[in-house]
Amino acid sequence: MQKIVPNISVDCVIFGFDFKQLNVLLVERKLQDEKTGETLIDDWTLTGYHIFEDEDFDTAAARILKGLSGLDNIYLEQFYAFGKVSRVDSPKDNIWLKHQHEGFSSRIVTVGYYSLIDNSTVTLQLQERNVKWFSITDLPELGFDHQEILNKALEKLRSKLRSEPIGFELLPEKFTLSQLQKLYEAILGTTYDRRNFRKKVLQMKYIIPLNEKQKAVKHKPAQLFIFSRDVYERTKRERFDFSI
Amino acid sequence: MQKIVPNISVDCVIFGFDFKQLNVLLVERKLQDEKTGETLIDDWTLTGYHIFEDEDFDTAAARILKGLSGLDNIYLEQFYAFGKVSRVDSPKDNIWLKHQHEGFSSRIVTVGYYSLIDNSTVTLQLQERNVKWFSITDLPELGFDHQEILNKALEKLRSKLRSEPIGFELLPEKFTLSQLQKLYEAILGTTYDRRNFRKKVLQMKYIIPLNEKQKAVKHKPAQLFIFSRDVYERTKRERFDFSI
DNA sequence: TGTTAGTGTGTGAAATTTACACATTGTAAA
């Protein structure tokens, strides 16, 4: 059994895309009074855990994600560290932490990672806890300061999506241009003209058309594409928004 | 006297611009053997310190910066948290930490902030330590993992500079377009055509020309401009690089 | 009064962005 670092944790914001919405994975936090049966806490949190003494941040994040999904090699990006003294301070949070009595420190600092997974295939679970996908446009009440953490994760994800090809991590290997467009629209909260989007994407040589079409759809099947990181790395050029 | 958190620190990467180069402020780390006088350590580090028990990350970063400059309200941005188990591991680092004997933990995690200041005016100092500006193109040997931290800071600064108007933090309030151009060139490592740069900047309404010219220069004095964050916030539009 | 060093300005070609409408394809239901 490894020793945990009592005052440092890692929280994972796990994003998934179902071809319609951007979703985030949350774990239910439920606590009932042992005697009266009264519901003391019933809300949702991100998944996180303390780091071990001999463990890097990245490793801890990957461990947490693996515990939930069984998957390795998932896209993970550290986006912010949260260190406010008062970040875990509500009565509910204190009841919960006391109940866990794992020797947590009173002042816990957390490092946020977001992770992008194709949630059309995987189903995630955590032993004995209720785990569920929520659309980012329709979130339940969140425990701790996890609403703030999620907001920051979204902000950083959006910013990164604007300048780097990370959206593909949320799609299956083979995807259609409409799926890609919906992904960008869902995350950035805009809409694009289909023809213009298509024109733009098709001139990117690292988005490669396949001789293959969608199957089992009840309409005209669309052409499938893959993203080549290889071609991307070789051909990318530093664009300068110059948004000063 | 406040108690420090033994395993968490904040490190500040302090950037300055002298109208030619992007510079970073470093503190000399020098240690001589008390008996033999032999130089055990002689290199440079970023400025950092442990956080206090009742202190937020942001507050700690501001405190460190204030200790060095006497200044408040300096631009500070958290850019990454460093948590590798082996991040402070070299013989030199261990000698240094032992010598400090302030009860530091063996595993120290640090949160990186970068700060942008106009170094044409301020001179910084730290009591009893040698403090110096270094061009980022000509750095000395750095202690701990500070080279890695600096690299990350630069990467994040560059990325942010491409999409947000933070460059002005490195300039005096009134600046010329050439100064602005050199700033961008120094940080991003490119060059721009003067006419095109000027054209681009002048169509940004939040860069406002003054009825005032440079003084005490031995050539044709240039017009001065100010940046209006106010106008920027009102008129900015989300540009979409779409660099997928 | 000439030299120096950096400022300030315009145009045309090429590339990119934007707005916009209709025919096509496969599935499923009538």
Next chain:
DNA sequence: TTTACAATGTGTAAATTTCACACACTAACA
């Protein structure tokens, strides 16, 4: 088998942005 449905796939013209490029101007100083 026919029809309705739902989503795919495609082109053009106008507007805007990007890019390359050279010479006259001004203050200070010698």
